[in-house]
Amino acid sequence: MLPCVLLCGEIEYVQDEFKEMFHGIAEVVHLVSESRSHFLSSFEPDGPYEGTVALYRRNTSSKVIGKFDAPLIHALADTSKVRWIAQNGSGYDEIDVQACKERGILVSNTPRANEDATATTTLYLMISCLRHFSMAERSLRSGTWKTPCDAAQTHDVTGRTLGILGLGGIGLRFAHLAHAFPMRIVYFSRRKAESVPDWCEYVSSVEELCKQADVLSLHVPLNQSTAGMIGEKEIRTLRRGSVLLNTSRGRIVDQEAMIRALEDGHLSSVGLDVYPDEPRVDPRLLTFPQCTLLPHIGGESAESWRTRELQALGNLKAFVLGGIGEDIVPELKTGIGNSAIL
Numbered sequence: 001m002l003p004c005v006l007l008c009g010e011i012e013y014v015q016d017e018f019k020e021m022f023h024g025i026a027e028v029v030h031l032v033s034e035s036r037s038h039f040l041s042s043f044e045p046d047g048p049y050e051g052t053v054a055l056y057r058r059n060t061s062s063k064v065i066g067k068f069d070a071p072l073i074h075a076l077a078d079t080s081k082v083r084w085i086a087q088n089g090s091g092y093d094e095i096d097v098q099a100c101k102e103r104g105i106l107v108s109n110t111p112r113a114n115e116d117a118t119a120t121t122t123l124y125l126m127i128s129c130l131r132h133f134s135m136a137e138r139s140l141r142s143g144t145w146k147t148p149c150d151a152a153q154t155h156d157v158t159g160r161t162l163g164i165l166g167l168g169g170i171g172l173r174f175a176h177l178a179h180a181f182p183m184r185i186v187y188f189s190r191r192k193a194e195s196v197p198d199w200c201e202y203v204s205s206v207e208e209l210c211k212q213a214d215v216l217s218l219h220v221p222l223n224q225s226t227a228g229m230i231g232e233k234e235i236r237t238l239r240r241g242s243v244l245l246n247t248s249r250g251r252i253v254d255q256e257a258m259i260r261a262l263e264d265g266h267l268s269s270v271g272l273d274v275y276p277d278e279p280r281v282d283p284r285l286l287t288f289p290q291c292t293l294l295p296h297i298g299g300e301s302a303e304s305w306r307t308r309e310l311q312a313l314g315n316l317k318a319f320v321l322g323g324i325g326e327d328i329v330p331e332l333k334t335g336i337g338n339s340a341i342l
């Protein structure tokens, strides 16, 4: 009997490749549950997900079955044989990886796949915040030509200092794009990055990063140590009139502190693609016309979606065939035991 893999989320861009990839090696089952409790009970004998050993997951599945938090992971481990979760996305903050570790379930994500899309989104936000392009377009579309735009409030990008928090793939790609203006690039990461260009200057603390940056851009994953990392103190360490960009996760920033800084002009503008409680956008943010706000589309282009789907499915297939796949998330890379092997 073939092992079973469950798709918790749609395959949209690689339908043909997908059928070929799993033909003859696994039975593919689609999510049919309309509630979390139905999802969990469906792994039991004679349930629709019986025999499932691995899951493909998109964050869209949360709408029906909720996040893969600790209770769900423990229940999954109690009722099923699932040992691998292949997340489609570079962010995996909707999966409790600590609970996965305790229960011998491995998680892979799709790093690299959306680097270019997310970096170019960040570039757009930066230019738009400094030059007020989004506001200008909204003004034109509403028939008011340039009102309320005021060129005196806008600034050139060239020559400014960009502070990058987290120099992973997206941060580094954005650094390359911004360096072309040129901008001065400073960064802070947990470790000084190896083999990055000389013009990427490492600073040894978040505080130092904030002191030097005209534009601060966030590129760290959301986890216990990064939640709330940019709060009142960090925002007030930025120069008055600085710009804050966030294309990583909303909860990395203390939203209340950010809004206070917009209200009193300490931040001249913010460019956001992510929010703490998506899809809710705090209505106060909409009252600052100079800000550029996107609905979490940073990593979404046809190319990146294709790559993401192929990468996540590739990890799933490798697990089914060999008991282990690629792109295991950093928290689970150490101490991989036989429990994860089919």
Ligand SMILES: O=CC(=O)O
Residues within 6 Å of the ligand: 088, 089, 090, 091, 092, 114, 299
């Ligand atoms: O937000 C996008 C991702 O997690 O890939």
